[in-house]
Amino acid sequence: MSLAVEDLRVYYRTLRGDVRALDGVTFSLADHEIMGLVGESGCGKTTLGKSLVRLDGRMRHVGGTVTLDGRELPIGEDARMNEFRFAEVSVVPQYAMSAMNPTRRIGRMVRELVGSRGIPFASVRSELDRRLALVGLDAEVLERYPIELSGGMKQRMVMVISTLLNPSLLVADEVTSALDVSTQRAVATALAGFRDRDLVRSMIVISHDLSLVYQIADTVTVMYAGRLAEKGPTEVIVERPRHPYTQLLISALPEVGVRYGGKRLAGIPGSPPSLRPPPPGCRFRARCPLAYGKCAEQPPFAEIEPGHAVACWRAS
Amino acid sequence: MARYFGRKLLIYALTFFVAVTINWLIPRFMPGDPVRAMVARAGLQTPEGVAAMREYYSSLFGFDVPVWQQYLNFWGGILRGDLGVSLLAFPEPVTSLILGAVPLTLGLLIPAILLSWWAGNKFGAYAARKKVLDNAVLPVWYVLTATPYMWLAILMAWALGKVAGLFPVGRPYSASLVPEWSWLFITDLVSHWFLPFLSLFLVAFGGWAIGMRNMVIYELEADYAHYLSSLGAPPKLVRRYAFRNALLPQITGLALQLGVIVGGAVVTEIVFDYRGLGYLVLEAIKATDFFLLQGIFLFIVIGVLLANFVIDIVYVLVDPRTRAGMGGDR
Ligand SMILES: Nc1ncnc2c1ncn2[C@@H]1O[C@H](COP(=O)(O)OP(=O)(O)O)[C@@H](O)[C@H]1O
Ligand code: SF4
Ligand SMILES: [Mg+2]
Numbered sequence: 001m002s003l004a005v006e007d008l009r010v011y012y013r014t015l016r017g018d019v020r021a022l023d024g025v026t027f028s029l030a031d032h033e034i035m036g037l038v039g040e041s042g043c044g045k046t047t048l049g050k051s052l053v054r055l056d057g058r059m060r061h062v063g064g065t066v067t068l069d070g071r072e073l074p075i076g077e078d079a080r081m082n083e084f085r086f087a088e089v090s091v092v093p094q095y096a097m098s099a100m101n102p103t104r105r106i107g108r109m110v111r112e113l114v115g116s117r118g119i120p121f122a123s124v125r126s127e128l129d130r131r132l133a134l135v136g137l138d139a140e141v142l143e144r145y146p147i148e149l150s151g152g153m154k155q156r157m158v159m160v161i162s163t164l165l166n167p168s169l170l171v172a173d174e175v176t177s178a179l180d181v182s183t184q185r186a187v188a189t190a191l192a193g194f195r196d197r198d199l200v201r202s203m204i205v206i207s208h209d210l211s212l213v214y215q216i217a218d219t220v221t222v223m224y225a226g227r228l229a230e231k232g233p234t235e236v237i238v239e240r241p242r243h244p245y246t247q248l249l250i251s252a253l254p255e256v257g258v259r260y261g262g263k264r265l266a267g268i269p270g271s272p273p274s275l276r277p278p279p280p281g282c283r284f285r286a287r288c289p290l291a292y293g294k295c296a297e298q299p300p301f302a303e304i305e306p307g308h309a310v311a312c313w314r315a316s
Numbered sequence: 317m318a319r320y321f322g323r324k325l326l327i328y329a330l331t332f333f334v335a336v337t338i339n340w341l342i343p344r345f346m347p348g349d350p351v352r353a354m355v356a357r358a359g360l361q362t363p364e365g366v367a368a369m370r371e372y373y374s375s376l377f378g379f380d381v382p383v384w385q386q387y388l389n390f391w392g393g394i395l396r397g398d399l400g401v402s403l404l405a406f407p408e409p410v411t412s413l414i415l416g417a418v419p420l421t422l423g424l425l426i427p428a429i430l431l432s433w434w435a436g437n438k439f440g441a442y443a444a445r446k447k448v449l450d451n452a453v454l455p456v457w458y459v460l461t462a463t464p465y466m467w468l469a470i471l472m473a474w475a476l477g478k479v480a481g482l483f484p485v486g487r488p489y490s491a492s493l494v495p496e497w498s499w500l501f502i503t504d505l506v507s508h509w510f511l512p513f514l515s516l517f518l519v520a521f522g523g524w525a526i527g528m529r530n531m532v533i534y535e536l537e538a539d540y541a542h543y544l545s546s547l548g549a550p551p552k553l554v555r556r557y558a559f560r561n562a563l564l565p566q567i568t569g570l571a572l573q574l575g576v577i578v579g580g581a582v583v584t585e586i587v588f589d590y591r592g593l594g595y596l597v598l599e600a601i602k603a604t605d606f607f608l609l610q611g612i613f614l615f616i617v618i619g620v621l622l623a624n625f626v627i628d629i630v631y632v633l634v635d636p637r638t639r640a641g642m643g644g645d646r
Contacts, residue, residue: 054546085548099543101557103564103636113544116553145636162547 002202003029003052003169008064010051019276021047023226024064026301027309029169034195034203036213036234038249039223042272045206046094048223049171051075052204053091069168086117090167094174094206096158100146107142110161124164131160134197135190152183156190163194170200176212184212192216210253214238219307222246225272225283228301232308242304242315244288282312290314317632324628328621335617340390342613343606350377350403350606376401377607399611404603410611413596418615420488421581421592424509428516429573436524437566441559443525444532454529457522469515469587476511483511486589512588520573524566531562564635571627 005027012019021044029035037045050056052066052075061076068088074080093099101109110128111121129139135156146154155175163170172191176184194200207213213220213234220237222229222245230243241247248268270287273279281296282288288295294313301311310316343350351373360366374380377400378389393399399410443449460468477485484490489505535541535558544554582594589595593612600608632638 054542056542082548082550085546087548091546093539093543093546095539095543098539101540101544101561103561103634104557105636112553113547113549116549117547147637158543 001028002031002033002069004065004067005052006065006067008048008051008066009062010047010055011060011062012047012058013060014058014276017276018060020278021226021275022051023275023278025226025228026064027221027228027231029202029204031201032195032198033219034192034205034217035231036210036217036220037204037206037223038208038210038213038220039229040268040272041208043223044226044275045208045223046173047226049091049173049204049206052169052171053085053089054078054081086162086167087165088167089169089171090162090165090200092155092159092162092170092172092175094177096155096175097151097178099158100154100161102146105143105145106149106157110142110164113161114164119165128160128164131164131199134193135160136186152179152187155179155183155187159187159190159194163200166199168201170194170203171206172203173206174208175205176207177209185215188212188216210238210249222249225278226275227283228309228311229284230308230310230312236308242308242310243284243312244290244314245284284312320632321629324625328625332617332621336391336394336614337387339610339613339617340387342610350604351379353604354403354406394614399614400607402605402608404599404605404608410607413608414593414611414615417591417593417596420590421585421594424512424584424590424592425516425581428513429520429570432517432520433524433566433570433573436521437528437563439521440525440528440530441532441555441562444529444536445555450529454526457525460518461522461526463519465515465519466583466587468519469512469584472511472515473587484508485511488590488592508590512584512590515588516584524569527569528562528566531565532558535559535562564631567627567630567634571623574623574627 005025008022008025009020010022012021025048027035037048039045047059050059051061052073055061055075055078066073066075068084073084073089100106104112114121114124128142132139132141137153137156137160141149141153141157146157149157155178159172159175175191176187179187191203191205195203205213205217210220217234219231220234221231222237222241222243224245230237230241230246237246238250241250245268252267268287273283273286279286280298282291282299285291285295292313297313299311299313301309302316303309304315351370354373355366355369358369360369371380378386381389397411399414401407402410402413405413443454473485476482484504484507486508488508489495489501490508493501493504495501532555536554538558538561541554541558544557545551581592582597584590585592585594586598593615596608597612599605600612
């Protein structure tokens with residue numbers, strides 16, 4: 001097991017009270033596992049990803065632990081986390097299109113970044129060239145400025161930078177969302193390639209698009225309103241989802257949805273609840289077609305079979 | 317890149333041509349007749365004397381040839397550095413009057429602009445990450461920058477010059493001295509220079525510092541800054557990038573300042589009676605000295621164009637984003 005997250009709680013501080021964007025999340029990641037993290041926009045996927053790497057100024061670690069390769073990460077302490085970043089946990093951020101300093105040549109930026117971590121650039125130089133070739137970039141891009149690269153090239157460049165030190169865990173947030181369909185597949189394949197070559201031990205691939213995750217993930221985790229709704233092997237989640245929310249998500253997918261009794265849904269009616277603070281009981285209750293009396297209590301996130309956990313009273 | 321600068325140069329050349337032409341037109345369209353003004357000044361009584369005088373000045377000012385030739389002569393004069401004679405200080409050539417005033421103006425403005433730019437940017441970047449400084453000191457500059465410059469300059473001349481008597485006010489150097497490389501003259505020059513310099517420096521410093529502070533704070537929240545921090549880059553590296561990127565708009569600002577350098581001096585030179593180019597403009601207007609005005613305007617035009625061209629080059633060197641827009645050729 002490479003990553004274990006226990007009852008993690010991270011809130012945003014705002015003037016109108018705390019936003020409980022991550023409110024008791026528990027899961028683990030096996031070696032070599034690519035976990036897809038899906039859910040509607042605003043359900044806390046990015047927050048979960050950032051919590052594992054770097055909390056921004058408004059995020060507060062309220063409770064829970066994150067353990068990577070047997071060591072607990074000091075996620076609430078910015079300075080102490082530095083030692084783990086890049087080398088142990090790394091991120092391909094949601095904003096990869098603008099992640100590189102626009103006024104530095106890319107090669108020089110990488111040199112200065114690596115140097116600032118006390119690693120001589122010369123020692124990673126040949127590996128850098130190899131990785132560029134791996135994602136289909138010419139080594140010549142290092143001489144260019146970010147603005148001279150296309151969106152897909154920038155995305156792949158950031159992937160190469162983020163994984164340069166072979167992190168144990170990589171969080172890739174919406175890596176394909178800003179790209180056109182033909183580029184999406186290339187980027188997704190490149191991502192899986194990093195794991196296949198053992199350059200990254202395990203990976204969390206965040207996306208609001210289940211069909212992308214379906215292509216490369218071993219397991220899928222569904223998030224709803226700051227909590228996990230369901231986690232299981234990709235096949236299981238797609239073919240026999242147990243959480244009503246997952247079922248609705250799947251049925252909204254074009255090709256998979258056909259199997260769902262012909263009831264294709266354009267989307268899920270209604271919208272996620274406010275997290276400031278979230279409503280009591282099951283958070284999906286207001287939109288759930290199967291809700292009943294017991295749902296006024298919060299359902300536990302419990303295993304219903306090995307490797308398949310669901311947070312729904314109807315599933316157990 | 318060569319094509320980019322070629323195009324720029326062409327635009328500058330065109331601008332220069334138009335500016336010179338307008339400049340040539342000014343005395344011909346301005347109310348008042350320079351020849352009559354000079355004749356009147358001589359105070360002659362007889363019509364023959366007046367006629368002879370008229371002829372003399374017409375030929376001296378080059379008004380006795382066809383208009384097209386006057387225009388060509390004007391260009392010829394510019395190329396030879398001959399801008400005609402001043403009426404105000406007749407028969408002194410305009411060129412020598414301007415050359416006498418320029419060092420004073422530049423000596424005042426260039427140090428004030430460059431030093432305030434340098435110090436203001438340093439201070440602003442520092443204030444961006446030091447809360448105490450930000451809350452305690454910057455408001456002072458907000459007030460200072462919002463104060464009308466004229467008012468501040470007068471206040472300084474009065475308080476530090478007249479009341480406290482720390483510095484002499486009026487003229488670039490004492491009337492009793494002649495310019496020479498002596499200790500006495502140089503200290504006198506510097507003490508006269510200091511107050512007008514300080515007034516310009518203070519006001520500009522606040523503007524730069526506030527601008528830089530805001531830009532650095534903005535840059536520190538940019539995506540690339542967050543990405544670097546996510547990869548564990550020390551704050552030092554992130555701040556270095558932010559500072560450099562925040563500096564780019566400040567360079568544009570500096571260009572604008574340098575461009576209007578002469579215009580900016582007028583108020584200072586009047587308040588402190590500092591006899592540079594700004595002061596000369598005022599005198600030329602008062603005395604309707606067309607040729608002097610013409611010469612000064614020409615000088616300003618050249619200054620603005622040069623400053624802009626230099627900044628164009630600097631900008632291309634420091635900001636790759638401008639290079640991307642140059643049509644493919646890197
Ligand atoms: N800086 C912030 N301040 C306050 N609330 C925030 C902030 N960032 C995100 N949130 C809230 O946290 C919740 C989760 O957001 P996010 O993790 O970005 O969702 P996702 O990535 O799944 O779209 C949302 O309700 C969002 O409004
Ligand atoms: S617990 Fe109840 S409301 Fe929640 S998903 Fe299950 S059935 Fe629906
Ligand atoms: Mg997100």
